[in-house]
Amino acid sequence: MTQQKIDPNTFMSQLKERTPGEDAFHQAVSEVIPDLVPVVNDTPEFRDAAILERLVEPDRTITFRVEWRDDHNVPHVNRGHRVQFNAAIGPYKGGLRFEPSVNTSILKFLGFEQTFKNALTGLPMGGGKGGADFDPTGRSEAEIMRFCQSFMVELHRHIGPDVDIPAGDINVGPQEIGWMFGAYRRITNQFEGVLTGKGLSFGGSQLRTEATGYGVVQFLCHMLAEQGDRIDGKTIAISGAGNVATFAAELAIETGGTVVTLSDSKGVIHDKAGLTQDKIDWVRDRKSRAGASLEAYAETFDATWHEGKAPWDIPCDVALPCATQNELGRAGAKSLIDNGCKAIVEGANMPTTADAKQAIHEAGILYAPGKAANAGGVAVSGLEINQNRQRRHQSRAELAEALKAIMQDIHDTCAEAGQGKAGIDYARGAHIAGFRKVAQAMYAAGVG
16 A cells, blocks of 8 residues: 655654754754655655655664773773664765764764765765764873774674774774774774775775865866856865865865865964965864964964854855854855855765755855765775775775766766756755665665
8 A cells, every 4th residue: 555645844743753852863854855755755665665764764873881091090981872874775884983072863964964975976885973972182192092992892793894884084083993993803803894094004095085175176166067167266265174174175276276264163264365285284284283273374374363253254256164064054154145155065064054055045056965075085985995895905096086987976966866947956966866776775675
C-alpha cells in the first residue's frame, strides 16, 4: 500500500518532538526538507520504503567515556562520540573534532551534511562525524597525545577500513591523527587505512591540507564560468584564518582574485591592497601560536583591524565564509547584498543562517552550500583511502588533477539538478542530487 504524501511542516514538527534540544541538527534537516519532499512525493517507492524518515535517523550514535591524566598526574574525564549516520553507498566517512562545544546535536548535523557531501563526490563513502568535548588549548603535546590514545582505546571498536574511516577536523590535524593511528595499530596489530589525514610517511595523501580551500575556489570559478564570468579582478572577502580560509585565499590570488579580508574570533583584517603569499604565510605562522590574534597584521602590513567584527560589512564581489557554523547572519547577508556582492560560496559547514539564506535567495545572488563547495577535502580523503587499499602513492600532480575533475563534476551535477526557470539554484541542486544517490542505494538494499 502506497504511503501518504509527506507534509514538510508536519515532518519537521515530528522530528523536533523526537529529538528535543538538537537545534543544529534541526537546522540542517530543515534546510533540505523543502527540496526533498517534492522528490519523495513524486517517487512512490521512496515513500513506501520510508526513505526520508530513515535518512534523518542515524544508523547509530556511540557515546563513551574518555579518561586521561594530565602532566601533573591528575585524572580527567571527557565524553567522546561517533555518529555513524548513513552507510548506504559506502563505509562511514567524516572528521573528528576536539572542542568543548561538541555534542550530539552538532555531530548529527555534521554527519547528516556529510552524507550529502560524500554522495556528491561520486566516491563510495557514507556519512559520519565524531569527536570529543576535549579542549586542547593550553595543553602540552604529551597531554594531547595521551588524550588521543585514550580516545582510540574505545573508538577502535567501532571503526575499520570497511566500516568507518574517520579523518581530522577542528583541533585534529596530522599530529593528532598520527597519535590515534599509532594507538589503533598497537591495539589491533593491524596496519590499515582506518584514518585519513595521516602523515606522508605512513600512508597519508599529498594535497589533503589544501584540498578543502582549493575546492571552494574551484567551485566558485565553475559557478562564475556558468554565468560567462571569471574570478579575475574580483574582490574577495574571506572569513577565518585556518587551513580552509588561507588555502582558499592562496588559490583565489593565484587565479586572479584580490583577497581583502581574513578573520579570527577577535576581529577582521581589511587589507585594501590585497593579500599576497607572503602575507598568507605570516597569517599561518601567527595562528600557529596558541591564542595569537591577527591584530598585529594591521601594523605589519599597513592594513585595518576591526575589533569584534566580521568581514561582511566590507565591500566585495565574492564572499567565502570559511570560519564556523552560523557565522553569516541576516544582517551580514544584507550588507553583502547592499554592497554589490555577486556570489557567496561556503567553505565552512553550514556557516549561513536560515534567515540569511532567505535574504540571499530573494536577492538572486549566486550561492553555493558547503555540502557541495567544500567537498574537496573529503574527496581527497577518499582518494587517500584508495591509495591505502592499493598500497600505492599518488603524486601531488595526479591528486590536483583528480580534485579538479571531482569539483567540476560536483558543480555540473548540482547545476543540472538545480536548473529552474529563474536559473540555477545550487543549494537545491546539491540537496536533490545528493539525496537521489543515497535514496536509490537505500531503496535497493531494502527495509529491515
